[in-house]
Amino acid sequence: MSVPAKPVTILDVAKRAGVSAGTVSRVLNRANVPLDTRRRVSTAVSELGYVPNHAARSLKRRTTEQIALVIPDVGNPVYVQMAKSVQRVAAERGYRLSLISTENGVVDERQLLRGLHERQLDGMVLVSLRPGPSLLRQIREAAPRVCLIGSFPDDLPVDAVRVDSAHGVRQGVAHLLAGGRRRIAMVHGTRGTVPAETRARGYRDALLEAGVPFRPELSVDGDFTMGSGYRAVDALEGARPDAVFPDAVFCANDMMALGVMRRLRELGRDVPGDVAVVGMDDIDMAGMSAPTLTSVSLRAEERGRLATEMLLERLAHGGPLAPRVVHVLPALVVRESSTAHVVLAGGPS
Amino acid sequence: MSVPAKPVTILDVAKRAGVSAGTVSRVLNRANVPLDTRRRVSTAVSELGYVPNHAARSLKRRTTEQIALVIPDVGNPVYVQMAKSVQRVAAERGYRLSLISTENGVVDERQLLRGLHERQLDGMVLVSLRPGPSLLRQIREAAPRVCLIGSFPDDLPVDAVRVDSAHGVRQGVAHLLAGGRRRIAMVHGTRGTVPAETRARGYRDALLEAGVPFRPELSVDGDFTMGSGYRAVDALEGARPDAVFPDAVFCANDMMALGVMRRLRELGRDVPGDVAVVGMDDIDMAGMSAPTLTSVSLRAEERGRLATEMLLERLAHGGPLAPRVVHVLPALVVRESSTAHVVLAGGPS
DNA sequence: CTCACCAGAACGGCAACGCGA
């Protein structure tokens, strides 16, 4: 009597209110019930502490009111920021949100779509750094219940929110060039991931545009973590003992930029005096570091919001809906780490 | 034919394999089936792409294989760290984890227990900063499926993992005293929350033990965010223009400590030369800041792991189980921010 | 008497249907 408790069902409520189960259900869901019956049922519900059984309801309704956000790494604040807006939108619409981190691939994303197939999840917002062929195939199957954030093949008939991060990199690099920097290094994200390659391309293009030669020794690979940014500085130091150290470092994300700044400081290199640093994502901490970090915002919060709205709209809308792709523009946020302390002679072309 | 798709049920599989639904179920769940039948069923399953319906299963089994972790703020890395270990343990045991952030009270924790009552969740690991009476009542009701992290009334018959954070504060303050610091300020967490009050008590006790007078003007209130730490420094500056600035700041968590260090640097005060700083939580970033941050680890990861193990153990164990409370010990991690550059004359008592 | 399997009854809620007023 104490531990197992008696699960109170809709029938108990019906009995107590002196009506049938159908009527109770109607009171709970639809409005088509006269006031006094409604009241009798309501009091019975609260007296018994009745709570509808979720499993039974979703079995019948074919709906769980639950969605998931799949991100590569909860440890990266940019995804946390994104999660906050997703959470907010979901809560507003009465959806419960499951936050799932794949820990950069340790958890298999394809397994996650299983939750969709099992009908445990109504839909999913998916951020994937490295969409392989089998994942793409699964996404295609689950298309009407998925919204992607990031870059995926154009022919994938799925809702998506995109940002032109290559353009963002060009903005950032152009800003460094305008500040008189010429030896601009780049710390890349995890090679093989779509964002890392896209940003690498933006870097090369920006240099090309400005007529500044691309130097391979100024490219260092990282993995989007702060530690890899820290180590990247040593790689730049060690690469060519005879070479001149870069006067600027563009980082594929803010976490690496923070690591870079920390190591530069340890080595006695002044930021931005000796070296300018620019990151990407514009995480909250960018405004709190020492010095504050110039960063290219990819509007994570807005992307999360848009993706969630699109997903829920599609779920609400019964029939088929043509896949939509929304674009978001990156924005450069200039702070202390890239202030032009040093302006070299000789203007840009 | 294209969009609605046909949901393939266990009956379709049964028909194709030439057996009954019950046999298919047994193949999927239990092992009590001869090999050739088993094989026929398995091929039918994969040919049809059958995936069991989660709602139907949990309706029958009264189990969802899903738990939730409720934390006050995903923006605080210490909870993310905790979430990672919870996620890991849950995944190991075949449970799906929902991560829910109450955004410091914006989301009502009591609403969350609803998921438990609806049977959408098998159990819940709950971190609450401010357990009010009605939440406590609800926890009491849901006790067999909840594990708490943090401080709750002793008579609450619920599994819990605790850490003596007051003792942690004493360790930290003692360390500062040993380094010769005497004017030790404290930046508090959100007043009214259990951890903030506990840590405030630890601070007073530590001073008392050492025979150092407690000075109210050295206490500043924060709210566990980096920004509040930043502003706290100004409050210390402005409080008594004539007074000597503190030679150490103990912060109720690392986020505030990072904010404090940032502001001190802006104001030209050297850390640890002029002011030592000690934080609490030992988040990953403590090892990456400039200077690296001395911090009292409250073993968030271990607490998350323990709580999840206790919860799942209780869920697996059918019958009643006496509530268990596990204690974890805090540990001081000394880094650069508290190195004793300045040793005042006059030894401690 | 064991083994392999099947039919049917739950599980709890929802909604179509239809009956009486």
Place this chain on the structure above:
DNA sequence: ATCGCGTTGCCGTTCTGGTGA
């Protein structure tokens, strides 16, 4: 015809009892 509400069947799975070999 409308309104209010009880009845019934079904959602998909698991489990129980039972049958035949």
